[in-house]
Amino acid sequence: MILSIESSCDDSSIAITDIATKKLIFHKKISQELEHAVYGGVVPELASRLHAEALPRILEECKPYFRQLKAIAVTNAPGLAVTLMEGITMAKALSVTLDLPLIAVNHLKGHIYSLFVDKEAVFPQTVLLVSGGHTQVVEVKSLNEMKTVASTMDDSFGESFDKVAKMMGLAYPGGPVIEKLAKEGDPKRYGFTIPLQQKKDFAFSYSGIKNAVRLAVEEGSETDYADIAASFQEVATEHLIRKIKKYLVDHPPKNFAIVGGASANLYLRNKVEAMIAPYGASLYLAELKYCSDNAAMIGRVAVEMYLEKAFTSLHQLQATPRAPL
Numbered sequence: 001m002i003l004s005i006e007s008s009c010d011d012s013s014i015a016i017t018d019i020a021t022k023k024l025i026f027h028k029k030i031s032q033e034l035e036h037a038v039y040g041g042v043v044p045e046l047a048s049r050l051h052a053e054a055l056p057r058i059l060e061e062c063k064p065y066f067r068q069l070k071a072i073a074v075t076n077a078p079g080l081a082v083t084l085m086e087g088i089t090m091a092k093a094l095s096v097t098l099d100l101p102l103i104a105v106n107h108l109k110g111h112i113y114s115l116f117v118d119k120e121a122v123f124p125q126t127v128l129l130v131s132g133g134h135t136q137v138v139e140v141k142s143l144n145e146m147k148t149v150a151s152t153m154d155d156s157f158g159e160s161f162d163k164v165a166k167m168m169g170l171a172y173p174g175g176p177v178i179e180k181l182a183k184e185g186d187p188k189r190y191g192f193t194i195p196l197q198q199k200k201d202f203a204f205s206y207s208g209i210k211n212a213v214r215l216a217v218e219e220g221s222e223t224d225y226a227d228i229a230a231s232f233q234e235v236a237t238e239h240l241i242r243k244i245k246k247y248l249v250d251h252p253p254k255n256f257a258i259v260g261g262a263s264a265n266l267y268l269r270n271k272v273e274a275m276i277a278p279y280g281a282s283l284y285l286a287e288l289k290y291c292s293d294n295a296a297m298i299g300r301v302a303v304e305m306y307l308e309k310a311f312t313s314l315h316q317l318q319a320t321p322r323a324p325l
Contacts, residue, residue, distance in 0.1 A: 001025060001068045002306060003094065004299035005055065007087035008079025008107045009132070010036055010047045011292060012054035016065050017299035019306060024118050026062060027296045030054040037172040041162065044080045051086035059090070066098060071311070073103040073302030075110065075293075077323030078133070084319035092314055103302045104312040107293065108325045111259040112140060113304075114286040114297035121304070125284065126253040128244065128272065131260035132158040132173070135204050137244065138325060139251075143304045146325055150243065155206035157236060158262035163210055164232055167217045168225050178229045179265050185230030190216055192235040194242065202247050209236055237268050241275050248279065257284035261292040 006013040006029075013029035032050045036042050074091035076084060095102045112127055127138045135158075136151040155163070158175055165174025170181070192212045195205045209232065216228050256276045258269060263286065273283055290296055305311075 001065060002071045002073050002103070002299055002302045003062060003065070003069050004073040004105070004295045004302050005087040005091055006075045006107065006110070006293055006295040006298050007051045007055065007083050008075045008293055009083060010042045010050075011294065012051050012058065013293070013295035014055065014058045014062060015295035015299040016062060016069075017296070017303055019070060019303055022116075022118065022120065022300065022303055024296050024299070026065065027294070028058045028061065029294050030058065033173060040166045040172050042080070044082050047080065048082040048086055051083055055086060055090055069098060069100055071101050071103050071302065071306050072098070073105050073298055073305070074317070075107040075298055076104040076312075076317060077106050077320035079107060079319075079321060081319050081321045084321065088317060088319055092317060095314060101311040102314065102317050103305050103310065104317050105298045105301050105305070106323060106325060107298065108134065109143070109146070109301050110293075110297040111286075112138070112146070112257070113300040114259055114290040114294070115257055115284045117287070117290055117296050117300050122255060122284070125255045125257050126248075126251070127257045127259060128240070128263075129260045130157040130240075130258065130262035130268070132156060132162060132262070134260065135206075135240075136325075137202075137247065143301070143308070148325055150202040150204065150247070152204040152206065155210060156262075157204070157206065157240065158260065160206040160210050160236060161233075161262065164213050164229070167214055168222075168228070170225075175262055175265060178233060179267060181226050182230040182233040182267070185226030185228070187230040187234040189227040190231035192231055194235055194239050196239070196243070202243060204239065204243060206236065206239075209239070233267055237265075237271050240268070241271050245275060248276075252279050253281040255282045255284055259286055259291070264288050264291040
């Protein structure tokens with residue numbers, strides 16, 4: 001089995017995955033949402049301290065599996081430097097104590113493999129990765145063949161939801177709050193402009209929408225918030241759909257997937273399903289519990305890396321906050 005650790009942001013998580021069957025044997029996650037909600041977003045230093053408390057508590061529950069472990073995996077990139085180091089420090093200590101090799105996992109690969117927790121991977125995939133820190137389209141042929149073909153020029157899809165919620169004084173994280181509020185609103189009331197309509201580049205941008213929403217919030221009142229949320233969600237999603245549609249004309253997908261924390265948005269899922277229907281492509285979705293950062297997806301990548309003997313030495317294992325896919 002492989003023990004995997006995830007601490008790239010504000011979720012403390014440890015999982016144990018069976019190498020032969022790829023089955024998830026143990027998985028636990030402790031969220032820090034309530035602690036950070038007071039500040040309207042993640043405070044890195046606070047997140048680090050909370051990881052230092054939560055990870056050892058979860059590890060205690062893993063001790064019965066220690067004798068069956070073959071490797072220790074940990075997220076080392078990308079993420080917040082101070083929180084990544086909490087997981088890395090634990091992984092190094094376990095590696096030395098149990099005399100086991102280390103596997104360094106890019107958590108963006110983890111999001112892609114969140115599709116395959118408890119099952120075999122299916123490739124190729126055209127993947128839309130949407131989270132609080134990333135918005136990108138990735139062509140995936142295998143574990144080691146992943147090419148990012150589009151990304152955001154500024155804010156991410158998930159980040160924009162959080163910021164819009166904060167403008168309205170709503171709870172953190174903002175994604176679920178805005179999605180729920182949008183159900184009560186009129187998506188056509190505010191004519192927010194869809195970004196980059198005249199640009200041929202395959203890229204995304206959310207700074208303009210965010211600014212338009214800010215003005216609407218300042219000029220309106222709480223009675224307008226549902227309409228603002230609905231109008232924002234529709235335009236933010238339509239921006240993704242229009243850009244991807246143009247790309248798919250020349251790159252028809254066999255399989256299409258949505259991953260990342262913001263992939264839990266059901267409005268987005270429905271729009272993507274309609275978008276790929278003409279291609280007869282299969283739509284792959286992670287279970288909702290595996291959409292946000294978690295160690296189960298890290299463990300699933302680690303199994304593939306273990307089979308390829310893609311180990312990292314104790315001294316090579318470092319936090320790489322801004323590493324690409």
